[in-house]
Amino acid sequence: MSKCYGNSxxxxxxxxxxxxxxxxxxxxxxxxxxxxxxxxxxxxxxxxTCAETIKNNPFSSSGLSAKDYLNKMVWQINxxxxxxxxxRKSLVFGTLIICVVCGNTAYVAAAGDSPAYFLHNKxxxxxxxxxxxxxxxxxxxxxxxxxxxxxxxxxxxHMWSMFDTFIPTVVPSYSAExxxxxxxxxxxxxxxxxxxxxxxxxxxENIDTDSLSESIDTLINSVIERSVNEKGYSDDLTMVVYCx
Numbered sequence: 001m002s003k004c005y006g007n008s009x010x011x012x013x014x015x016x017x018x019x020x021x022x023x024x025x026x027x028x029x030x031x032x033x034x035x036x037x038x039x040x041x042x043x044x045x046x047x048x049t050c051a052e053t054i055k056n057n058p059f060s061s062s063g064l065s066a067k068d069y070l071n072k073m074v075w076q077i078n079x080x081x082x083x084x085x086x087x088r089k090s091l092v093f094g095t096l097i098i099c100v101v102c103g104n105t106a107y108v109a110a111a112g113d114s115p116a117y118f119l120h121n122k123x124x125x126x127x128x129x130x131x132x133x134x135x136x137x138x139x140x141x142x143x144x145x146x147x148x149x150x151x152x153x154x155x156x157x158h159m160w161s162m163f164d165t166f167i168p169t170v171v172p173s174y175s176a177e178x179x180x181x182x183x184x185x186x187x188x189x190x191x192x193x194x195x196x197x198x199x200x201x202x203x204x205e206n207i208d209t210d211s212l213s214e215s216i217d218t219l220i221n222s223v224i225e226r227s228v229n230e231k232g233y234s235d236d237l238t239m240v241v242y243c244x
Contacts, residue, residue: 006240017043018238019051031189034094046094066100066107078172093166097189111174113164117200119186124200128177181244193235209243
């Protein structure tokens with residue numbers, strides 16, 4: 001029987017810009033991370049709008065395939081965030097991951113730098129990874145991915161997001177992937193506050209499916225401790241974990 005658990009803790013800003021939602025039947029789960037650049041109020045509006053849209057449009061009663069449902073939700077969220085931004089005269093933006101599980105197949109859609117990981121036998125692979133804004137320079141052969149990543153990581157950390165894609169945009173840019181699941185496989189959604197501080201391998205090694213909630217809470221608390229010790233502050237921290 002599948003299990004799904006999520007938790008979110010506010011960072012040192014005191015205002016949590018992350019949200020998550022898990023459907024009652026554990027078949028749909030999502031995570032949204034409002035960008036700090038949207039402001040303290042804007043990042044909350046962004047993330048909550050994403051979660052509320054998914055909650056108010058259940059996949060189980062949509063009559064849509066998983067792929068069509070994901071596409072509809074991304075566009076609906078994108079349009080709603082655009083409308084809110086125009087009314088506020090200030091861009092309300094951030095990242096979004098949605099996963100739908102149908103039988104033994106998971107469908108993941110992601111916009112932005114919050115990662116989704118697929119864990120099989122404790123081996124972690126990032127899935128539905130969106131392209132960076134500089135991907136065309138790599139495709140044209142001007143630079144290698146390693147060269148650009150090295151250059152970007154020499155910049156101050158708060159500037160890294162300049163090279164990521166966010167939602168909303170005029171035409172939403174997102175990546176989608178279909179994953180075949182076996183018994184015991186795990187899907188992890190997390191915000192960049194988590195992924196910037198611990199590796200997917202570390203996550204996989206420390207998830208206990210027999211005590212899922214306790215192990216996820218322990219992971220998040222370990223990220224807080226590590227981040228505060230190394231950086232002097234902690235970002236908002238959110239994880240959603242599905243066990244097939």
